[in-house]
Amino acid sequence: xxxxxxxxxxxxxxxxxxxxxxxxxxxxxxxxxxxxxxxxxxxxxxxxxxxxxxxxxxxxxxxxxxxxxxxxxxxxxxxxxxxxxxxxxxxxxxxxxxxxxxxxxxxxxxxxxxxxxxxxxxxxxxxxxxxxxxxxxxxxxxxxxxxxxxxxxxxxxxxxxxxxxxxxxxxxxxxxxxxxxxxxxxxxxxxxxxxxxxxxxxxxxxxxxxxxxxxxxxxxxxxxxxxxxxxxxxxxxxxxxxxxxxxxxxxxxxxxxxxxxxxxxxxxxxxxxxxxxxxxxxxxxxxxxxxxxxxxxxxxxxxxxxxxxxxxxxxxxxxxxxxxxxxxxxxxxxxxxxxxxx
Amino acid sequence: xxxxxxxxxxxxxxxxxxxxxxxxxxxxxxxxxxxxxxxxxxxxxxxxxxxxxxxxxxxxxxxxxxxxxxxxxxxxxxxxxxxxxxxxxxxxxxxxxxxxxxxxxxxxxxxxxxxxxxxxxxxxxxxxxxxxxxxxxxxxxxxxxxxxxxxxxxxxxxxxxxxxxxxxxxxxxxxxxxxxxxxxxxxxxxxxxxxxxxxxxxxxxxxxxxxxxxxxxxxxxxxxxxxxxxxxxxxxxxxxxxxxxxxxxxxxxxxxxxxxxxxxxxxxxxxxxxxxxxxxxxxxxxxxxxxxxxxxxxxxxxxxxxxxxxxxxxxxxxxxxxxxxxxxxxxxxxxxxxxxxxxxxxxxxxxxxxxxxxxxxxxxxxxxxxxxxxxxxxxxxxxxxxxxxxxxxxxxxxxxxxxxxxxxxxxxxxxxxxxxxxxxxxxxxxxxxxxxxxxxxxxxxxxxxxxxxxxxxxxxxxxxxxxxxxxxxxxxxxx
Numbered sequence: 103x104x105x106x107x108x109x110x111x112x113x114x115x116x117x118x119x120x121x122x123x124x125x126x127x128x129x130x131x132x133x134x135x136x137x138x139x140x141x142x143x144x145x146x147x148x149x150x151x152x153x154x155x156x157x158x159x160x161x162x163x164x165x166x167x168x169x170x171x172x173x174x175x176x177x178x179x180x181x182x183x184x185x186x187x188x189x190x191x192x193x194x195x196x197x198x199x200x201x202x203x204x205x206x207x208x209x210x211x212x213x214x215x216x217x218x219x220x221x222x223x224x225x226x227x228x229x230x231x232x233x234x235x236x237x238x239x240x241x242x243x244x245x246x247x248x249x250x251x252x253x254x255x256x257x258x259x260x261x262x263x264x265x266x267x268x269x270x271x272x273x274x275x276x277x278x279x280x281x282x283x284x285x286x287x288x289x290x291x292x293x294x295x296x297x298x299x300x301x302x303x304x305x306x307x308x309x310x311x312x313x314x315x316x317x318x319x320x321x322x323x324x325x326x327x328x329x330x331x332x333x334x335x336x337x338x339x340x341x342x343x344x345x346x347x348x349x350x351x352x353x354x355x356x357x358x359x360x361x362x363x364x365x366x367x368x369x370x371x372x373x374x375x376x377x378x379x380x381x382x383x384x385x386x387x388x389x390x391x392x393x394x395x396x397x398x399x400x401x402x403x404x405x406x407x408x409x410x411x412x413x414x415x416x417x418x419x420x421x422x423x424x425x426x427x428x429x430x431x432x433x434x435x436x437x438x439x440x441x442x443x444x
Numbered sequence: 445x446x447x448x449x450x451x452x453x454x455x456x457x458x459x460x461x462x463x464x465x466x467x468x469x470x471x472x473x474x475x476x477x478x479x480x481x482x483x484x485x486x487x488x489x490x491x492x493x494x495x496x497x498x499x500x501x502x503x504x505x506x507x508x509x510x511x512x513x514x515x516x517x518x519x520x521x522x523x524x525x526x527x528x529x530x531x532x533x534x535x536x537x538x539x540x541x542x543x544x545x546x547x548x549x550x551x552x553x554x555x556x557x558x559x560x561x562x563x564x565x566x567x568x569x570x571x572x573x574x575x576x577x578x579x580x581x582x583x584x585x586x587x588x589x590x591x592x593x594x595x596x597x598x599x600x601x602x603x604x605x606x607x608x609x610x611x612x613x614x615x616x617x618x619x620x621x622x623x624x625x626x627x628x629x630x631x632x633x634x635x636x637x638x639x640x641x642x643x644x645x646x647x648x649x650x651x652x653x654x655x656x657x658x659x660x661x662x663x664x665x666x667x668x669x670x671x672x673x674x675x676x677x678x679x680x681x682x683x684x685x686x687x688x689x690x691x692x693x694x695x696x697x698x699x700x701x702x703x704x705x706x707x708x709x710x711x712x713x714x715x716x717x718x719x720x721x722x723x724x725x726x727x728x729x730x731x732x733x734x735x736x737x738x739x740x741x742x743x744x745x746x747x748x749x750x751x752x753x754x755x756x757x758x759x760x761x762x763x764x765x766x767x768x769x770x771x772x773x774x775x776x777x778x779x780x781x782x783x784x785x786x787x788x789x790x791x792x793x794x795x796x797x798x799x800x801x802x803x804x805x806x807x808x809x810x811x812x813x814x815x816x817x818x819x820x821x822x823x824x825x826x827x828x829x830x831x832x833x834x835x836x837x838x839x840x841x842x843x844x845x846x847x848x849x850x851x852x853x854x855x856x857x858x859x860x861x862x863x864x865x866x867x868x869x870x871x872x873x874x875x876x877x878x879x880x881x882x883x884x885x886x887x888x889x890x891x892x893x894x895x896x897x898x899x900x901x902x903x904x905x906x907x908x909x910x911x912x913x914x915x916x917x918x919x920x921x922x923x
Contacts (some may be wrong), residue, residue, distance in 0.1 A: 311649055369619060
């Protein structure tokens with residue numbers, strides 16, 4: 103049963119996971135901004151002298167949905183770079199977990215209803231109460247890993263910080279290339295350039311004329327196939343079921359059923375997990391995991407310089423062993439969409 | 445002399461859309477997730493517009509590329525299948541240009557897709573009704589969805605931005621990449637174009653004729669120039685008969701044909717087609733060759749109930765006896781872009797209590813369009829049989845060497861205006877009633893079009909198609 107005192111016995115172990123992900127299909131991470139591009143070609147030719155500018159578009163016709171980026175300052179200079187925010191990874195993992203481990207009737211547990219919508223607020227409360235009451239609804243595990251927020255006006259409502267935290271690193275692809283627009287190239291002199299990007303152009307067809315629907319033309323930036331980046335996950339006081347869930351996430355990422363970013367409807371965001379490493383650091387008197395047989399104590403390895411080195415013991419979990427922990431997940435799941443809540 | 449049929453036709457709208465709540469859709473059997481691995485085979489050369497090079501005289505259009513590799517974008521594949529699904533299942537009209545305003549010298553009668561249109565300044569005050577029954581506007585019945593929106597997702601506009609509703613797609617399409625060596629230029633692959641303007645300029649539906657629109661009225665229209673009456677040689681005001689429509693005929697699809705044979709007809713050397721105002725020049729097209737096959741690409745499903753999965757397999761025309769094929773990309777009117785889907789493999793799982801299972805190889809057999817088979821698949825209530833019959837006619841494959849060409853811009857065809865005097869003379873000669881403003885139904889509209897056939901052939905779209913050479917073959921096509 104749900105207990106929001108996740109660290110009542112202190113922090114006794116930490117699971118560190120590194121994934122190197124490669125984009126098997128293009129990746130779209132939006133930031134809500136539109137930027138401008140210009141086309142200096144004469145009439146009736148297209149995709150000639152294209153240039154992307156780091157400015158607000160003057161009109162819709164020359165507007166491009168931007169790709170997420172950030173800034174860094176080093177050597178007293180501002181450097182821009184594209185990257186996949188940790189929130190995108192977290193959102194994708196959380197969303198997949200809710201859809202596959204929680205019964206649809208309890209989905210409202212994980213949404214934040216508008217305060218003025220009394221019906222939605224009541225439904226949310228009911229779902230939280232019902233969902234957290236039983237371990238086999240899936241709600242407890244997801245709340246524990248990803249956190250559970252409550253309305254600030256309801257002090258008695260359950261809430262907790264999540265045990266899972268995620269960081270991402272910048273793209274490690276070739277970068278420094280112009281933006282591809284079909285086989286034309288678009289200059290992007292003042293844009294981040296750490297990753298290979300392309301700009302698809304889309305326009306839905308009017309069903310009555312089979313011609314482009316007026317007002318439907320749109321462009322967006324996306325990361326090209328093959329680009330790579332690293333995701334680091336950290337789970338505090340990991341349980342056997344957490345390792346099982348990690349195994350499922352990797353399986354589903356590789357199968358394309360768990361996608362990162364936007365526009366999965368046109369195939370964006372399928373990943374391949376190229377490299378995965380798992381380390382469990384434990385306090386000597388930490389509670390034992392039931393799946394102890396699946397990991398081994400390791401004194402060497404790449405993380406011997408970790409802050410925990412010399413303080414706690416380090417164990418390695420082989421990637422192929424991870425899915426064996428899935429059995430421990432059974433009691434934490436509410437079943438997939440066809441399961442009934444009895 | 446018989447004429448070629450127009451290259452497109454319409455799937456008529458049924459009396460109303462078929463809608464269900466999400467819960468009703470969800471209850472249509474166990475749910476399937478996973479992916480189908482498909483290929484696309486080109487049945488005629490396929491062109492997806494990428495970079496266009498050239499000037500006002502010579503143009504060449506390169507195939508769309510992604511990562512320097514020719515590619516059919518997922519959005520094109522998705523749109524192609526969604527448009528078919530919407531027509532087949534009496535769905536909403538998910539994409540429609542909202543307004544075609546009245547414009548001086550261009551469009552005499554304005555209209556809107558889903559709203560009344562009231563011209564602000566007009567000699568003749570006529571409010572055009574919505575060109576499409578508003579029941580087909582997405583979200584017209586709140587709380588219910590059409591089949592296509594359930595499968596492909598939707599964004600339904602609200603009166604205010606915060607009322608906008610969206611549903612995630614349950615089918616995800618990936619891009620289909622094409623081996624570089626199978627995408628080439630060929631001297632026979634081109635599309636007709638004219639200098640200084642677009643050739644056909646895309647679809648131009650007009651409520652001032654009975655081409656895209658169903659017949660509603662015939663008007664005596666007085667002609668003006670620069671605000672003054674336009675007079676004939678005897679000093680009387682010139683008048684024309686104007687054939688006004690009220691509702692769009694249906695959803696437009698293109699027939700299959702051989703593009704090489706088709707574009708030859710449009711070449712000036714053929715003398716069939718005249719280029720008077722603007723000089724002709726061909727646009728060379730880099731195409732995926734006929735019989736070439738894309739690399740395998742994936743179509744993902746996420747929690748699709750059994751009946752809808754069986755529908756999707758039929759929509760892909762995967763049956764060995766399939767008689768319909770799709771068109772994709774540019775130049776559909778000339779015969780480019782005929783394709784078929786080929787299933788290579790499937791990895792699926794069904795939803796069940798407990799953890800999601802690993803995807804497993806699955807053998808897939810698509811069902812037929814027979815009534816028994818549709819009943820067995822739980823699809824009878826979702827299929828518009830009349831739409832299915834029309835889709836089978838329009839998308840029928842093989843095309844049996846039929847040629848489809850737009851009506852020409854010459855005497856007796858599109859260019860020809862029918863003067864009101866001629867119209868009145870022909871009508872009275874047949875003893876048919878005539879007045880300056882007369883309402884018509886589809887039956888007497890057809891009689892009118894028959895009566896003035898020798899003055900102008902492309903008056904009533906349906907009559908024009910049914911009098912074209914090869915119509916008897918088209919009419920016999922079955923799903």
